[in-house]
Amino acid sequence: MTPPKITSERNSDGTLVRIAGEMLTQSLETVENDFAAIHPSDGPVTLDLTDVDALDTGGAWLVADLAGRFTSNGATLQFKGVLPAHAALIDTVSHNIPSDPGKLAKPRGFTDWVAHIGQGTYGTWQDTLSILGFLGLTLDRLVRTLLRPWRLRRAALVTHMEETGFKALPIVALMGFLIGVVLAFQGATQLKQFGAEIFVVELISISILRELGILLTAIIVAGRSGSAFTASIGSMKVQEEIDAMRTLGLDPIEVLVIPRVLALLIMLPILGFVADMAGLFGGALMSWIDLGVSPGMFVTRLKENTDVWQLAVGLIKAPFFALVIGVIACWQAMQVKGSSQSVGQRTTASVVQSIFMVIAIDAMFSIFFSQIGV
Known part of the structure; x- marks a missing residue:
């Protein structure tokens, strides 16, 4: 099993990012920090996947996330040496990455607690009415x-x-x-x-x-x-x-x-x-x-x-x-x-x-x- 690896270098043609090894979920923890450490730059960027031996959804997500960070920074991105099956998987994952990652919920305060109690009470009342309606329907039948x-x-x-x-x-x-x-x-x-x-x-x-x-x-x-x-x-x-x-x-x-x-x-x-x-x-x-x-x-x-x-x-x-x-x-x-x-x-x-x-x-x-x- 070839461990995953990522390197980045700048040359006269732009930025070249090489990804190699088996990009499988069970081994991605060794390169997650390396992917996160690559700072997106503008200009031409080439992602070289020639030496990628295997790719699953987890690896495709890391690649798609890196590509998204480059394009959002204004870079012109192209792939090199990517297999058709890998390209299709990366494209599918790219289209399903949420555009808005969301925000962490704020700590619940007293007002939120009161609102939660009110919602629970209203839900219980609605369920009670629904059960009574179902009881009436059952007795009718x-x-x-x-x-x-x-x-x-x-x-x-x-x-x-x-x-x-x-x-x-x-x-x-x-x-x-x-x-x-x-x-x-x-x-x-x-x-x-x-x-x-x-x-x-x-x-x-x-x-x-x-x-x-x-x-x-x-x-x-x-x-x-x-x-x-x-x-x-x-x-x-x-x-x-x-x-x-x-x-x-x-x-x-x-x-x-x-x-x-x-x-x-x-x-x-x-x-x-x-x-x-x-x-x-x-x-x-x-x-x-x-x-x-x-x-x-x-x-x-x-x-x-x-x-x-x-x-x-x-x-x-x-x-x-x-x-x-x-x-x-x-x-x-x-x-x-x-x-x-x-x-x-x-x-x-x-x-x-x-x-x-x-x-x-x-x-x-x-x-x-x-x-x-x-």
């Missing part, structure tokens, strides 16, 4: 589909039910079981101090049936299925498949969004119920092992002291969680701007927003049920 069920894409619905529901059963059941075990173990540790171990049954049943079972299930679904919705629809938008649908007269909301939202509306209550049962089983098992509460006594106290409304309160939340997760995931996918990086960013935002909204809605439901005495 959902009602139309329920009124005209023959328009529903059953194959897509069954596929998404399998992906979001049946394939999630193992992880949801395991999560519920472990939550029950943890609640029983931690509750036993505290209740033993007061000789009230038997009340661990109420602690487990109310916590899991009313709150933790459906809440953690919705969080798992948001991270597992919501991200998949955003990534799949976002990739379709990058590849302009959604535009092709509209060209064919198909409604993307009806084709892509409704089957996914319906699948979540159907499967999330089922997953929540599975998580509840697994949590009760885990809690009963741990209570038997750690506290000596037999399964029969556990079931008896569960029937006597746990109202069916505890289960209903949890499952009532499921459709609302499902709708929020589906709408946010699909809306984020529709905001993809045409690159894989945008798909990744929107997928991350989808999961974060879905989990936040699930927790916020759960808090509102808790306040509501508390106020009505349920």
Whole structure:
């Protein structure tokens, strides 16, 4: 490998600049300062590239930048001994060097900080209006589909039910079981101090049936299925498949969004119920092992002291969680701007927003049920 080299000399015919060696990006750091040290002069200038063995885009940029500095200083430039392929590459790079290199941004002051806060607030308000509009559009298409069920894409619905529901059963059941075990173990540790171990049954049943079972299930679904919705629809938008649908007269909301939202509306209550049962089983098992509460006594106290409304309160939340997760995931996918990086960013935002909204809605439901005495 011949290292790159540049020399400059003045003679009676003007300035002669000789460039030699392999002008490749990985070796250009040895001559960058030499290129920068050559001061442009007026008059005739000859760039001799006869001894250049190889040239890539990085080397072409150095040559083009040097030539630009000479011509901007009023010099008459000509190339010597340059290969046609090298000349074409240098010409392409020359035409794509920005004429204005730009300026470094000034340090942000208080006014800029206030302006940034204002822009962020306005952007958040615009996104909120957009999500609400998308929610209204989705509900409109959902009602139309329920009124005209023959328009529903059953194959897509069954596929998404399998992906979001049946394939999630193992992880949801395991999560519920472990939550029950943890609640029983931690509750036993505290209740033993007061000789009230038997009340661990109420602690487990109310916590899991009313709150933790459906809440953690919705969080798992948001991270597992919501991200998949955003990534799949976002990739379709990058590849302009959604535009092709509209060209064919198909409604993307009806084709892509409704089957996914319906699948979540159907499967999330089922997953929540599975998580509840697994949590009760885990809690009963741990209570038997750690506290000596037999399964029969556990079931008896569960029937006597746990109202069916505890289960209903949890499952009532499921459709609302499902709708929020589906709408946010699909809306984020529709905001993809045409690159894989945008798909990744929107997928991350989808999961974060879905989990936040699930927790916020759960808090509102808790306040509501508390106020009505349920």
